[in-house]
Amino acid sequence: MTDDHSPRGGDTREKIKQAARRLFAERGIDAVSIRDITKAAGQKNAGSVNYYFRSKEALIGELIxxxxxxxxxxxxxxxxxxxxxxxxxxxxxxxxxxxxxxxxxxxxxxxxxxxxxxxxxxxxxxxxxxxxxxxxxxxxxxxxxxxxxxxxxxxxxxxxxxxxxxxxxxxxxxxxxxxxxxxxxxxxxxxxxxxxxxxxxxxxxxxxxxxxxxxxxxxxxxx
Missing domain, CATH: 1.10.357 (Tetracycline Repressor; domain 2)
Known part of the structure; x- marks a missing residue:
């Protein structure tokens, strides 16, 4: 997994945030899973969201x-x-x-x-x-x-x-x-x-x- 503090890690975090914000806006908070966010962000590792943000709730908090x-x-x-x-x-x-x-x-x-x-x-x-x-x-x-x-x-x-x-x-x-x-x-x-x-x-x-x-x-x- 890429280091969160590396340039590449920062890019990955931003991709995840952009994908999550778009999906939440389109479908609502409860209708979007971590798997949906991972796929929309182009991430192959299913644990990407939890790695960078610890949880779906923490990701939502950062977006807010x-x-x-x-x-x-x-x-x-x-x-x-x-x-x-x-x-x-x-x-x-x-x-x-x-x-x-x-x-x-x-x-x-x-x-x-x-x-x-x-x-x-x-x-x-x-x-x-x-x-x-x-x-x-x-x-x-x-x-x-x-x-x-x-x-x-x-x-x-x-x-x-x-x-x-x-x-x-x-x-x-x-x-x-x-x-x-x-x-x-x-x-x-x-x-x-x-x-x-x-x-x-x-x-x-x-x-x-x-x-x-x-x-x-x-x-x-x-x-």
Whole structure:
């Protein structure tokens, strides 16, 4: 087996990553086996993936981190611009940054055109891998947005605020990741699911979730 630190070893790692990202984007995370990745990467040794990445999960984690590092640069640029203009002026401004993936297509092109599709697949079926793979340094823009959302939310018990924020993130993940399924099987989804109105509707739903006053029951259960 080629040394991972040799030029040839680096090439092999990159071939495996490119093949895996493409397959995951096309088929989904669970439908792709290590054998599929090995074959698509042109590797004869069935143990190549485990040799270079230890496991399928570790490979997925590295792919997520690759994309997240590039996405993070663009997201932070948007937050910087928003703050430089005296914002955010309202919650919708922050939510628009969090859900807008389309302008990132050009940004991720250097690591493959399937990168956003891959990330949506992870969001849809394995969001836990996303949370595990994106470490502190790769999540600064999201944390900045969450801090703004907390400031803009109406007064609620801290535990309710935390629950609402996590629910909002999960709803955003579900909404964005489902776009891929809607493109593949449009007849199974409502009209407009992949149209621009879907983004505005998703922001409406997220804003409503974050601003709806908690019920008396919810408040009593926090005491």
């Amino acid at each position: 981190a690759d994309v997240a590092a590039i996405v993070e640069v663009e997201r932070n640029r948007r937050v910087d611009a928003m703050e430089a203009a005296g914002g955010p002026h309202d919650m919708r401004e922050v939510l628009a940054v969090l859900i807008d993936l389309s302008p990132l297509e050009d940004e991720v092109a250097p690591i493959g055109e399937d990168a956003i599709r891959f990330m949506k697949r992870v969001m849809a079926s394995h969001s836990e891998l996303l949370f595990e793979a994106i470490h502190f340094d790769l999540d600064t823009a999201t944390r900045r947005c969450v801090a703004h959302l907390r400031r803009l939310m109406p007064a609620m018990p801290p535990v309710v605020v935390g629950l609402r924020i996590r629910l909002a993130m999960l709803l955003a993940f579900a909404g964005l990741s489902s776009r891929e399924a809607a493109v593949v099987s449009p007849d199974l989804w409502p009209a407009g699911w992949t149209a621009p109105v879907a983004d505005a509707n998703l922001i409406d739903a997220l804003e409503g979730l974050l601003t709806q006053p908690p019920s008396a029951e919810a408040i009593n259960l926090t005491e």
